[in-house]
Amino acid sequence: MSVAVTGRRRDENSGNPHRDTAALADAGRRRAKRASARRKAVPYLLLAPALLTFAVFKAYPILDSLRISTTTGAGAATRGAGMSNYQRLVHDPLFWQALRNTAEILVVQVPLMLALALLLALGINSALVKWRAVWRLGIFMPAVTGLVATGVMFGFLLDKDSGALNWLLNGVGLGKVDWLGSGSGARMAVVLVLTWHYTGYNAVIYLAGLQGVPKDLYEAAMVDGAGPVRRFRSITVPALRPIILFTVVLSSIGTLQLFDEPYILTRGGPDNATLTVSMYLYENGFHYFDFGYASAIAYALTLLVVILGVVQMRLMGDRDK
Incomplete structure (x- = not known):
């Protein structure tokens, strides 16, 4: 048990x-x-x-x-305004002038800059060019220069009385040009500054794309009797189409947001000839403290950037799809 x-x-x-x-x-x-x-x-x-x-x-x-953007006033006086700020945009002549100035600069500057960048890339990628790394560094240096420093430097170069550019024009028998004192001259000065600053940046991007194109394609085209222009149209451009689309969209967006260069060079003058949308936004927000209207301008600019980007993607995208 x-x-x-x-x-x-x-x-x-x-x-x-x-x-x-x-x-x-x-x-x-x-x-x-x-x-x-x-x-x-x-x-x-x-x-x-x-x-x-x-x-x-x-x-x-x-x-x-x-x-x-749906308010008006500032501080304790802020109150709701509904869509009145956006309605004000439609009837604001200064906003439309700023938009027109920005568009004119964009239409001239972006194609000019990208064409020069592509030519530089083709030249550096040529077999005849030696010290390719040195050339690449040289053309890229303006892109790392501060925008404020760039604006100040070109302000001295383009000065009507003591600028280096007018000194050269006098040297060849041409008269002085009031680059920053006339509307068209001031816009061209902004185009010149933007082109100098960003051409090398885009050229390096194009150069990277060119170095990725197989050389066998060019050799086969040369055997078939294709000249330089035909090789450029039939081989180079199709191969660089995604990169060209990227640079066009990026450059267009950057130009629509243009602020530093015209602000340093001309403060939007003369007579608002170089006033851009971003500068007008800044003036309303930080000069007049009308933050509601400045925010409405910012959203209008954002909408324009989106529309332009979509249109460019549609026009320049892959046509095989």
């Missing part, structure tokens, strides 16, 4: 072996799930500082400016 009692106690103390195995398996699964959840959470934890910074300093101001 004592033996039976002892055996029963041993069974009670040892427990059910199947139940122990199931409990261990459940504990292992729980540990595996916790470890998997921690591994999945690591990327989000690493991204959290960047996402928080973006939310606070980018997303919130963008969304709040939409709210501000």
